[in-house]
Amino acid sequence: MRKPLVMGNWKMHGSRASVKQLLGGLVREGGYPSVDVVVCPAFVHIPLAVSLCEGSGLGVGAQDCSHMAAGAYTGEVAAEMLVDSGCRWVILGHSERRQYHGESDDMVAAKVAAALAAGLAPVVCVGETRDEREAGEAQYTVARQLQGALRGQSNTRHLVVAYEPVWAIGTGLTATPQEAQAMHAFIREQLADLKGVDAAATRVLYGGSVKPDNAAELFAETDIDGALVGGASLDAQDFQAIVAAARG
Numbered sequence: 001m002r003k004p005l006v007m008g009n010w011k012m013h014g015s016r017a018s019v020k021q022l023l024g025g026l027v028r029e030g031g032y033p034s035v036d037v038v039v040c041p042a043f044v045h046i047p048l049a050v051s052l053c054e055g056s057g058l059g060v061g062a063q064d065c066s067h068m069a070a071g072a073y074t075g076e077v078a079a080e081m082l083v084d085s086g087c088r089w090v091i092l093g094h095s096e097r098r099q100y101h102g103e104s105d106d107m108v109a110a111k112v113a114a115a116l117a118a119g120l121a122p123v124v125c126v127g128e129t130r131d132e133r134e135a136g137e138a139q140y141t142v143a144r145q146l147q148g149a150l151r152g153q154s155n156t157r158h159l160v161v162a163y164e165p166v167w168a169i170g171t172g173l174t175a176t177p178q179e180a181q182a183m184h185a186f187i188r189e190q191l192a193d194l195k196g197v198d199a200a201a202t203r204v205l206y207g208g209s210v211k212p213d214n215a216a217e218l219f220a221e222t223d224i225d226g227a228l229v230g231g232a233s234l235d236a237q238d239f240q241a242i243v244a245a246a247r248g
C-alpha cells in the first residue's frame with residue numbers, strides 16, 4: 001500500500017511574509033497522519049519554512065539541486081546543503097527546468113544521483129508536450145525521460161515520479177483521470193523494467209492544474225498516488241482541500 005503524497009511547488013513565488021502566512025494556514029494540530037504533505041519553497045525561504053514546519057508533520061523540499069556534490073559552481077545549491085538545511089525532498093527535471101535551463105536527461109540523471117547520494121528523495125518529473133501527444137509520442141517521451149533519469153541507479157528506495165504533461169501545467173487543462181491513469185500504469189511498467197527500482201512501492205504523482213474540484217477523481221485511479229501541485233498550492237485552503245481528497 002503506497003501512502004499518498006501531496007507536494008506543493010511554490011516555484012519563484014513568495015516573500016518571508018507570505019511564507020509565514022501560507023504555512024500558518026497549513027500547519028495544524030495533529031498534522032496529516034495518513035498522507036505525506038510537502039511544500040517546496042524557493043531556496044532562500046527553505047530555512048524559514050523548515051523552522052515553521054518543525055513538529056507539524058509537514059515536510060519541506062527544494063525545487064532543484066546541483067548535479068555536483070561541492071566546489072566552484074557559482075549559484076548552485078548542493079543536495080547535501082539541502083539535507084543540512086532540513087529538506088528531505090527535491091523536485092528534479094521539472095519541465096520548466098528542461099525548457100528554460102536546457103536540462104537534458106543526462107543532467108537530470110546526474111542530479112538524481114546527487115540527490116540519492118545525499119539521502120534526499122528525488123521527485124523526478126516526466127511528461128510530454130502537446131505536440132508530442134498529438135504526434136502519438138507521449139509514451140515514447142515519458143519512457144525516454146524515465147530511463148534517462150534513472151539509468152544506472154542502484155538504490156532508488158526514496159524515488160518518487162511525477163507525471164506532468166507539459167500541456168497541463170499552469171494552463172487549467174488537466175489530463176482526464178483515464179488519460180492520467182493510462183500513463184501512470186505505463187510508468188509503473190517502465191519502472192518495473194528498470195534494475196534497482198521497486199515499481200510497486202514507488203509513488204507516482206500526477207501534476208498539471210490539479211485543483212480541489214478535480215483532485216478526488218484523479219486520486220481515485222489505481223496508479224495515481226498523489227499530486228505535485230503548482231498554482232493551487234499557493235492557497236492554503238485549496239491545497240488543504242487537495243490533501244483532504246488524497247486522504248480519501
Ligand code: PEP
Pocket residue numbers: 009164168169170171172207208209210228229230231232
Ligand atoms: C507544476 O508546475 O508542477 C504544476 C503542476 O503546476 P500547476 O499545478 O499550476 O499546473
